[in-house]
Amino acid sequence: xxxxxxxxxxxxxxxxxxxxxxxxxxxxxxxxxxxxxxxxxxxxxxxxxxxxxxxxxxxxxxxxxxxxxxxxxxxxxxxxxxxxxxxxxxxxxxxxxxxxxxxxxxxxxxxxxxxxxxxxxxxxxxxxxxxxxxxxxxxxxxxxxxxxxxxxxxxxxxxxxxxxxxxxxxxxxxxxxxxxxxx
Amino acid sequence: xxxxxxxxxxxxxxxxxxxxxxxxxxxxxxxxxxxxxxxxxxxxxxxxxxxxxxxxxxxxxxxxxxxxxxxxxxxxxxxxxxxxxxxxxxxxxxxxxxxxxxxxxxxxxxxxxxxxxxxxxxxxxxxxxxxxxxxxxxxxxxxxxxxxxxxxxxxxxxxxxxxxxxxxxxxxxxxxxxxxxxx
DNA sequence: GCTAACTGCCTCATCAATGTAGCACTTGTA
DNA sequence: TACAAGTGCTACATTGATGAGGCAGTTAGC
Numbered sequence: 432x433x434x435x436x437x438x439x440x441x442x443x444x445x446x447x448x449x450x451x452x453x454x455x456x457x458x459x460x461x462x463x464x465x466x467x468x469x470x471x472x473x474x475x476x477x478x479x480x481x482x483x484x485x486x487x488x489x490x491x492x493x494x495x496x497x498x499x500x501x502x503x504x505x506x507x508x509x510x511x512x513x514x515x516x517x518x519x520x521x522x523x524x525x526x527x528x529x530x531x532x533x534x535x536x537x538x539x540x541x542x543x544x545x546x547x548x549x550x551x552x553x554x555x556x557x558x559x560x561x562x563x564x565x566x567x568x569x570x571x572x573x574x575x576x577x578x579x580x581x582x583x584x585x586x587x588x589x590x591x592x593x594x595x596x597x598x599x600x601x602x603x604x605x606x607x608x609x610x611x612x613x614x
Numbered sequence: 615x616x617x618x619x620x621x622x623x624x625x626x627x628x629x630x631x632x633x634x635x636x637x638x639x640x641x642x643x644x645x646x647x648x649x650x651x652x653x654x655x656x657x658x659x660x661x662x663x664x665x666x667x668x669x670x671x672x673x674x675x676x677x678x679x680x681x682x683x684x685x686x687x688x689x690x691x692x693x694x695x696x697x698x699x700x701x702x703x704x705x706x707x708x709x710x711x712x713x714x715x716x717x718x719x720x721x722x723x724x725x726x727x728x729x730x731x732x733x734x735x736x737x738x739x740x741x742x743x744x745x746x747x748x749x750x751x752x753x754x755x756x757x758x759x760x761x762x763x764x765x766x767x768x769x770x771x772x773x774x775x776x777x778x779x780x781x782x783x784x785x786x787x788x789x790x791x792x793x794x795x796x797x
Numbered sequence: 798g799c800t801a802a803c804t805g806c807c808t809c810a811t812c813a814a815t816g817t818a819g820c821a822c823t824t825g826t827a
Numbered sequence: 828t829a830c831a832a833g834t835g836c837t838a839c840a841t842t843g844a845t846g847a848g849g850c851a852g853t854t855a856g857c
Contacts, residue, residue, distance in 0.1 A: 433825055433832055456639045458814060469835050474816065510796075533637075563796045569782060573791055575770045579762040587758045599752060605792030608756055613693075613746045613788055616802060616855055641844060652805050657846065 440476055442466045448487045452528040459483070485539045491527035492543050498523055499547060504554040509563045512554065517581055517604075518597035524585030525593070531578065548574075563605070573604075580604060623659055625649045631670045635711040642666070668722045674710035675726050681706055682730060687737040692746045695737065700764055700787075701780035707768030708776070714761065731757075746788070756787075763787060 432440075446466035450457040459480055463470040477483040498519025504512050535544065555573050558564045564573060580603060584596040591599070615623075629649035633640040642663055646653040660666040681702025687695050718727065738756050741747045747756060763786060767779040774782070 435825065436833060439834085459816090460814075470815095471817090471836085472834060475833080478816090480815070562793050564791055565793050568791055569771055569774070571770065572782065572786075575766050576763060576786065576791075579766060580759060583758050583762060587754065588752055591752070599755065603755075603759065603790065605790045605796055607786065607788045607790035608747055608751055608759075609788030610745050610748050618855065619803060622804085642846090643844075653845095654806080654847090655804060658803085661846090663845070 439466075439468055439472060443468060443473055443476065443483075444487060444490055447483055448490065448527045448529055451484065451487060452530045455530055455533050485537070487527070487529060488534050488537060488540055491523065491529045491534070492540055492547075494523040494527055495520065495547065496543070499550055504550055505557075509554075509558040509561050513558065513563070514597055514601055516554075517577075517584075517600050518593050520578075520581045521585045521596050521600070522593040524582055528586070531582070577604060622649075622651055622655060626651060626656055626659065626666075627670060627673055630666055631673070631710045631712055634667065634670060635713045638713055638716050668720070670710070670712060671717050671720060671723055674706065674712045674717070675723055675730075677706040677710055678703065678730065679726070682733055687733055688740075692737075692741040692744050696741065696746070697780055697784050699737075700760075700783050701776050703761075703764045704768045704779050704783070705776040707765055711769070714765070760787060 443462065443466045447462045450462050450465060459473055460470050462483075463473045466473075473483065477486060499516065502512050502516035502519055504516060506512075507515070534540075551574055555564065559566050577600075580600050584591075584600045588596040588599060626645065626649045630645050633645050633648060642656055643653050645666075646656045649656075656666065660669060682699065685695050685699035685702055687699060690698070717723075734757055738747065742749050760783075763783050767774075767783045771779040771782060
C-alpha cells in the first residue's frame with residue numbers, strides 16, 4: 432500500500448472513531464468529509480458501514496489488549512497493576528473514544544471480548560483476595576463501575592495527563608470522594 | 615381525552631423511553647410495534663420523531679425534578695439529602711431509562727436542564743463546605759461521576775430495591791470500594 | 798344504545814443514506 | 828521521468844424511514 436493511502440486510512444479510522452463515539456449514527460459521508468477524504472475513498476477500504484465500525488472497534492481492541500498486557504494484571508502487585516491498567520485504558524479512551532455500550536453488542540468481537548472480561552474479572556478477584564478491594568460488594572459492581580470512571584476521566588479531565596487522571600480514578604475508586612470524617 | 619387513548623399514549627411513551635435508551639435510532643415503526651400500537655397512532659399524538667423524543671425527555675425531566683424536590687437538596691442535612699437524591703434518581707432511571715448523554719444535547723430543555731445542574735452543583739458545594747466531600751477534587755468531578763454511578767446501579771443492580779441500590783452507590787461514592795487497609 | 802372519539806390497515810410521496818460505477822486527475826515510487 | 832496506485836468528482840439505483848391521507852371498524856362514555 433502506498434504511503435498516502437496508509438495515511439488516509441489512518442485518518443478515516445481516527446475520525447470515524449471520534450465521530451461514531453459522538454453519534455453512532457454518523458453517516459459515512461460526514462465521516463469522510465470530516466476526514467478530508469471523498470466518500471468513495473472510504474468505500475474503497477471498507478466494503479460497508481459495518482466494516483468500518485468493525486475496523487474501529489478492532490483498532491480499539493488492539494489498543495486495549497496492549498494496555499492490559501502492559502499492566503500485567505496476573506503477576507504485578509495489585510495496586511501497581513490497577514494503576515497501570517487505569518492509566519493505559521484512559522489513554523486508549525482518548526485515542527479511540529468509541530462508545531463502548533454500543534460496541535459490546537457487536538458479535539464481531541465476541542471472542543476477544545470474552546477474554547478481556549475474564550482477564551479483568553480475574554484481576555478483581557485477586558485484588559479482593561489480597562485485600563485491596565472490599566469483599567462485601569455486589570458481584571460485578573467494580574467491573575461495571577470502573578470502566579465508566581475511566582471513560583469520564585478520559586474526556587472530563589482533559590487537562591490532566593493520563594497518569595494524573597489515573598491517580599484521580601484510582602483514588603476515587605478505592606477511597607471514594609468523601610472526607611475521612613464522613614466515613 | 616378518552617381513557618384508552620391515555621393508556622395508549624402512556625404505553626408509547628414508556629416503550630419509547632426504553633427502546634430509545636437501548637438504541638437512539640430506533641424507528642417509530644419498531645416502537646409502535648413493541649407498544650402494540652399502529653405506527654399511525656403514534657403520529658396522531660406526536661407530530662414527528664423529534665416530538666416523541668422531546669416528550670420522553672420531558673417525562674424524564676418531570677420525574678427528575680420531582681425527585682430533586684423531594685430530596686430537598688438545599689435544606690436537608692447533606693448526608694440525608696444525598697441518599698434521598700440518589701434513591702430518587704435510581705428510581706427515575708428505572709422508570710425512564712433514557713440515554714442521558716444524547717438527551718443533554720437536545721436544546722428543547724435547555725432551561726430546565728440548567729436549573730437542575732445548578733441545583734446539583736450547589737448541593738455538591740454545600741456538601742463540600744460541610745465536610746462530607748473532599749475539597750481537593752477536580753472541579754465537576756463528583757457531578758460527572760455520580761450520574762453514571764446511579765445509571766449503573768439502576769440497571770446493573772436490578773435485583774436490589776432503589777433504596778438498597780442507593781446504599782451501594784452512596785457507599786461507593788463516599789468511601790470507595792477499597793478496604794480500610796488499602797487506604 | 799348512540800355518538801363521537803379513537804384505532805388499525807393500506808397506500809403514497811418524499812428524503813436521506815448506502816453502495817456502485819466510470820473517468821479524469823494527482824501523486825508516490827522505482 | 829514514467830508508470831501504477833490512489834483519489835476526487837459526478838451520477839445513479841436501491842433501500843428504509845418519515846410523515847400524511849382516507850376509510851372502515853371498534854370502543855369508551857353519556
